[in-house]
Amino acid sequence: MARMMVEIPIPPNWKLIWDTWDLRGFIILSLALQTFLIFVAPLRKKTKSNWVVMPLWSAYLLADWAANFAVGLISNSQGNPSESLGKKNVRNRVENEDLLAFWAPFLLVHLGGPDTITAFALEDNELWLRHFLGLFFQCLAAVYVFVQSLPDNRLWIPTMLMFMTGIIKYAERTRSLYLASADRFKDSMLTDPEPGTNYAKLMDEYVSKKDAKLPTSIEMVPEPDRAAKSANKAKKGNLTKLEVVQYGYLFYNKFRGLVVDSIFSRKERNLSRDFFLNRTAKDAFAVVEVELNFIYEVLFTKLPVVYNKIGAVSRIFSLLTICLAIVLFILKGKTNFSPEDVTITYGLLFGALVLDVSALIMLLFSDWTIIYLQESPDVEPDKSFKACIIDAFLTFRTEGRCRARNDNEKTKHVQNEPKTCGLSMRVTNNRWSELVSTYNLINYCLYPRGKSWEDVYTKLGISWFLDSIFYVESKRFTGDLKEFIFQELKSKSELADDLETAKEVSSARGDWVLRVEEGWGSILKYVDNVDYDQSLILWHIATELCYNEELTKSDNVNTIQRDIAKLLSDYMLYLLIMQPSMMSAVAGIGQIRFRDTCAEAKRFFEERKAPIEMAAANEASIMKENQQVPNEDTQDFKHIAACKEILSVSTDVPPGTIKGDQSKSLLFDSCKLAKELMNVVPKDPKVDKWVIISKVLVELLCYAASHTRANMQAAQVSKGGELITIVWLLMTHFGLGDQFQINEGQARAKLIVGK
Structure with a gap:
């Protein structure tokens, strides 16, 4: 056929x-x-x-x-x-x-x-x-x-x-x-094998001296701690462009083993900690960024x-x-x-x-060319021809066509930076994106995608992709936030002289701050004996409610600290929901809690749709009558009205006693936390609720950074970089974490023969 x-x-x-x-x-x-x-x-x-x-x-x-x-x-x-x-x-x-x-x-x-x-x-x-x-x-x-x-x-x-x-x-x-x-x-990462003191030879000599009736003993003689001595002579003052690259390479060589979970010595901790305690926020972050740049080039280029x-x-x-x-x-x-x-x-x-x-x-x-020309930062700067070439090279490479703004600028100035200039600067100068991705639960629930297509998106497995497009927003990593994170890590490092304290500090999830600052002990129940993901969602929603409650007020509010808290809050939720592989070690049932909370929030907004829209219209008209120009945050009056509507609900009876285990929603638990934060009268007027919220969120960020797998941190350097990765490396340099040896031999045996 x-x-x-x-x-x-x-x-x-x-x-x-x-x-x-x-x-x-x-x-x-x-x-x-x-x-x-x-x-x-x-x-x-x-x-x-x-x-x-x-x-x-x-x-x-x-x-x-x-x-x-x-x-x-x-x-x-x-x-x-x-x-x-x-x-x-x-x-x-x-x-x-x-x-x-x-x-x-x-x-x-x-x-x-x-x-x-x-x-x-x-x-x-x-x-x-x-x-x-x-x-x-x-x-x-x-x-x-x-x-x-x-x-x-x-x-x-x-x-x-x-x-x-x-x-x-x-x-x-x-x-x-x-x-x-x-x-x-x-x-x-492995060093040359170290067989230690020649035990057999030493014991032969010891026995022979004893047989000769000579007074003989073996003593442990401490070795000179060269690393500690060099750490004590850590450079003071600001770093030059060349020194930023040199120290970045130095610490890359010493700490690149972090990528593969290596353990470091007490000497290395002391050297690094002493150096970073003498730095400014700008120089410390610059050195870490150079270090991450070397890691990127080793892992992803030729x-x-x-x-x-x-x-x-x-x-x-x-x-x-x-x-x-x-x-x-x-x-x-x-x-x-x-x-x-x-x-x-x-x-x-x-x-x-x-x-x-x-x-x-x-x-x-x-x-790498800079390091080849002059690797050691210990060489005193001079006016040699080579030094002039290096300085001119770095100036040309870093300044570019667009002059970078001072890191100490206020948040609003950075956010209002012209887009063309900012793009040019980011492409030519930055070593990472210098962007912080944000994700907001209230915004996600208040403006949901069409229900008719949601099942289709879920079955196709593209819901997360659509969420990253419609609900994730990138914000500039401001100088104020950089300074705040640096000062928090520095203050913790100054307390952590020993490794046990360092581990305790790095494992804090907000409780350290609430215990140290007087007058805030009543809030401890929201971090003590609470799962990490539960605590994170609680503080995220509470921050959002407090933020929108004050947004339209003309009172004397600490706006810089408030904006820092808002940015950290949205970033932490982004990590929990949009970066589950990074947060897998600490996420727990975070996805379940998030979904249950969103379900309750969507139902609440649907039921209160009319009063929310009416309140939003009133806020807009009042601002118009007062001839106030709305800023970027106050333009969404519906969002503000929705937050105030949540706060209007009575929380006299704890939500958990009514819901039980039926739902993992944290919407009104967060509402209760927000009300308590607004009602606390601090003993120190400078330490208001925004300082406390920011400090708690930094501790949550540090806890996640120290408990994220090292390979996941290293992977971020090829994706525009993440703030959590920089914090992870900065914590290590401040001596915080559990990647250092607690016990380490610092002496060698020596045969002592008396006369």
């Missing part, structure tokens, strides 16, 4: 276009993707914008696929090059095979990827073995194409040159992935591989081979090649040259 064949009716013209341009199209696509990756990849540590991250992710995935597919097309076309280079070139079969063989090594170069990105996520580093096997098989494919073109290949010399360059590029990427993989990165002697040699060799290949191709006769193929070949050659030169320039303008 004859088998019936079904042909898809493809128009002949379309088929001819595909046969002519399939390989050419993928060659051009591969080059375009490499160009996009090398210039856009560095932006991902500076921005959280989906308009940058999503195209970059797509290009990263497509780049390898396009290059592999093109190599396959070239391999299949051997013996019949007309299928890939067009039917009009059948008579020039030999020349076309030469050109195909010349194109193949360029795809190896593309598979090696640019210096600016080797892995998109930490998990990609674990696939280094797959890339190693890929190197082997792709090299075989390129060799096969080249051998098929022999012995009449007139382009064999430039082909061999590009083949060597391709192998180097691919090998560099594979080695970068291997060095950044978790196991290998942890192995690199810089650790190319920034050494072998890497320098390979860079020079690669540049020379590309230039030589260009010269040889220009001198070679091209009468038998089609103009389109010659143009594509020139594009590949000069594209490779531009990408190599661009990578070299980026390398020269990186922090």
Whole structure:
């Protein structure tokens, strides 16, 4: 029985276009993707914008696929090059095979990827073995194409040159992935083996002296604590731009083991703690940002591989081979090649040259160049030629076209910064996005998405994605917030001289503040014996209610501290709900509590819809009558009215006694907390409710930072950075946390022989 064949009716013209341009199209696509990756990849540590991250992710995935597919097309076309280079070139079969063989090594170069990105996520580093096997098989494919073109290949010399360059590029990427993989990165933290004092030799001497009737004893002689001595001489005053980079590299070298959960010595803690206790908020955050930048480059780029002697040699060799290949191709006769193929070949050659030169320039303008020129911060600054070059280089790189604002500016000034200037500054100067993502429960419940489509979104699994678009807002990381967090960590570090106290402080979840500050003990029940996620939601809603209660008042309110509390509150809820993988160690049943609370809030807003809208209209008219200009926060009068409506509900009877275990909602428990916060009369007028709320939220942030898995923290450096990651590293440098050894030998045995 004859088998019936079904042909898809493809128009002949379309088929001819595909046969002519399939390989050419993928060659051009591969080059375009490499160009996009090398210039856009560095932006991902500076921005959280989906308009940058999503195209970059797509290009990263497509780049390898396009290059592999093109190599396959070239391999299949051997013996019949007309299928890939067009039917009009059948008579020039030999020349076309030469050109195909010349194109193949360029795809190896593309598979090696640019210096600016080797892995998109930490998990990609674990696939280094797959890339190693890929190197082997792709090299075989390129060799096969080249051998098929022999012995009449007139382009064999430039082909061999590009083949060597391709192998180097691919090998560099594979080695970068291997060095950044978790196991290998942890192995690199290991120091040389320390066998300790030669016990057998010492005991032989001890016994022989005893047998000789000599007064002999063994004493433990303390070793000189060089780290402690250098810590005592920690630099005072402000840091220069050069010193920020140098100290960032110094602490990166000492504490990079944090990424793989290493334990650090008391010496390292003392050195780091003493240094940061003598810093300003601006310098401390700058050093930590440099440190995180080094971590990013080690885990996600080729810089650790190319920034050494072998890497320098390979860079020079690669540049020379590309230039030589260009010269040889220009001198070679091209009468038998089609103009389109010659143009594509020139594009590949000069594209490779531009990408190599661009990578070299980026390398020269990186922090690694600064460290190479002058690594040690202990070298006194001078007026030498090298020092002048470094200073000019840093000034040029950091100032850019847009002068950054002073970190001590008020919040409102930073928020009103012109967008064009801010964008330019963020792209050219910042080492991370300097944005704090916020998520607000009241806003989420007050403006829900359409109910008719909600089930569809849930089944498709895109609800979280839509939430990140419609309900997550990015706010600038202000100088006021930076100063407040720094001072809180510094004050805790000053109390934590011993490691036991440091652990106790870093495990506080708001209770430390409420016990230290007089007059706030009545609020302790909202943090003591309360789950972390429950406490976080309680304080988030209470902060929101207090904030909106005061928003339209003209009283003398501590607006700076109030804005800090608001920003921290919304950020902490963002972490809990939108970053569940980061908060998994502390989240508990946070998602259940959040959903139950939202369900009760939505029902409440629906039932009180009329009075909320009426109150919102009244607030707007009153402000208009008083000729007050509404600011950004007071424009949403409905939100303000909704919060006041919640506060109008009596909470004389604790909500838990009515609900029991039926619901995990915390809406009116938070309302009760907000009322208590507003009614507390502090003994110290300077420590008002906004100071207390801010301090509690900082403790909640620090607790989450110290209990988040290290690999999750490290992953954030390639996603625009997170405030919690900076706090995590800053806590370590202040000696807070449980990653330090409590007991450590500080002495060596010495044989003492009396006279």
